Amino acid sequence: MTRASLGMFSAVLSLLDQISKLQLQTAIQIKEYAYISNANAKDVIELALNCEWIILNEKTSNITITEDGNLLKASFNENQLTMDLLRRMLMTYSLKCRPAWVYRVPSGRREASIFMSNDERRCFLEALLLSDDITESCILWWDNLAECIRYQRGVEVLETGRKGEYESIIFEHKRTAFKPIWESIETNLTGYDIISVVSPSNHDRLLIEVKASSLPIGKAVLRLSKNEWNTATSAKHFQFHLWSFSSAKKLCILSVDEMSKHIPKNHGRGNWQEVIVPFSAFCNFIEIL
Numbered sequence: 001m002t003r004a005s006l007g008m009f010s011a012v013l014s015l016l017d018q019i020s021k022l023q024l025q026t027a028i029q030i031k032e033y034a035y036i037s038n039a040n041a042k043d044v045i046e047l048a049l050n051c052e053w054i055i056l057n058e059k060t061s062n063i064t065i066t067e068d069g070n071l072l073k074a075s076f077n078e079n080q081l082t083m084d085l086l087r088r089m090l091m092t093y094s095l096k097c098r099p100a101w102v103y104r105v106p107s108g109r110r111e112a113s114i115f116m117s118n119d120e121r122r123c124f125l126e127a128l129l130l131s132d133d134i135t136e137s138c139i140l141w142w143d144n145l146a147e148c149i150r151y152q153r154g155v156e157v158l159e160t161g162r163k164g165e166y167e168s169i170i171f172e173h174k175r176t177a178f179k180p181i182w183e184s185i186e187t188n189l190t191g192y193d194i195i196s197v198v199s200p201s202n203h204d205r206l207l208i209e210v211k212a213s214s215l216p217i218g219k220a221v222l223r224l225s226k227n228e229w230n231t232a233t234s235a236k237h238f239q240f241h242l243w244s245f246s247s248a249k250k251l252c253i254l255s256v257d258e259m260s261k262h263i264p265k266n267h268g269r270g271n272w273q274e275v276i277v278p279f280s281a282f283c284n285f286i287e288i289l
Contacts, residue, residue, distance in 0.1 A: 002047040004093045005119035006126060010081055011044045012053060012089075016065055016073040019054070025062045051089075051096045068092065086127040087141055095148055103153070106146045156214075164212025164243035165193050171241075171251065171288065172196040178203070184210075191231025198237050207235045212243035213279065220244060220279040226272060229263060232256050242279055250285040258282070 002008065045063075048054045053069035056062070065073065075085050094102050101115035113121055113130055124130045129138055165184060172180045176197050184193040192207040209228055213220035222242060232238045233256060240254040262277045279285075 001050065001097060001099070002043045003099070003117050003119060004047070004090070004097075004123055006081065006086075006123055008044065008047055008119075009086065009089050009123065012048050012051075013072060013076045013081065013085075015041075015044050015048060016053065016069050017076065019063065019065055020073060028061075047093075047097075051092045053092075083127055086123065087129065090123060090127055090129070091141070091145060094145055095152070098152075102145075102149060105142070105149050109142050160212045160214050160245065161210070163245065164210045164241065167212075167243055167249070167251070167288070168194055168208060168210050168241045172208070176200050180208075189227075191225075191228045192235075192238070194241075204237055206237040206239060207231070208239050208241055210241045210243065212245065214245045216246040217244050217250070217279045217285060220246070221276050222279065224259070224263075224275050224277065226274065229259075229275075232259070242282065242285070244279060244285060248287045249289075251288050252279070252282050252285045254282060 045054070048069070049056060052066055053072060054063050054065055057064070072085065072089065075082075075088075093099075094105070099116075099120070101112045101120075104111040104115065109130065113124065116124070121130065128135070129141060131138065165182065169180050169182060172178070172194065177200050178197045181195040182193070183190055183195055191209070193210045194208040196206045196208055197203045198206050209224075209232065211222035211224075213222075232240075235256075238256050240256075240259055242252040242254065244250040244252075259277075262275065262281055264272045264275055266272060
């Protein structure tokens with residue numbers, strides 16, 4: 001991935017301007033005719049594509065400036081990379097390219113800046129986003145980015161969770177020849193995700209809570225709510241399905257007794273509401289083909 005820098009951002013703005021003025025349509029034309037000072041044309045095009053300031057038609061190889069790209073071009077006045085323009089470009093870069101440090105933004109700007117490259121940090125300093133003199137607009141910029149990252153992570157977690165539930169539906173259908181009920185599609189308040197049966201010959205209800213992660217087993221964790229645990233301990237038949245999608249698709253099936261070893265207890269006036277348990281606490285993951 002091409003990293004952001006003041007030079008790269010200036011080159012992107014110059015690229016957008018020249019695509020428009022010279023009516024350049026393909027990457028070949030851009031590399032041949034566009035003048036991009038002190039920057040590799042391929043890297044500049046890659047950054048503009050990743051940030052969706054331009055789009056590439058795979059069939060015709062034509063490059064077109066997007067609406068966002070045109071807005072940037074219109075704001076680029078007399079070759080001046082203003083603070084407001086730089087902040088807009090940094091916001092897009094952070095959300096579209098998602099460098100590794102961006103996931104630390106909800107923990108604070110210092111936590112994110114530690115992992116930025118020198119060029120990236122210089123961009124943020126130039127945009128007065130890492131200044132000791134903290135302004136209201138600076139706070140708002142960081143808060144907006146943090147909110148967007150939380151939302152994106154929430155969507156990713158939801159998609160991974162649904163993928164795990166879908167795999168459990170398939171697994172249980174094969175195991176029992178009984179079509180499970182996908183309960184969490186209807187409501188997420190019951191404390192379980194799927195209703196299956198104990199076995200092909202025993203049609204007693206088996207309630208299943210599914211947890212899934214795209215992280216390696218050594219880094220993945222599950223979050224179990226008090227409601228989910230109360231449901232598990234009060235049900236006649238209950239299982240936990242843990243899915244790992246990091247490399248090979250792997251499943252770990254846990255009983256209530258196995259999970260109970262990692263459940264906290266209330267003390268005094270304290271009352272736990274959620275517990276975080278690492279996937280690595282359980283060793284019986286099996287690969288599912």
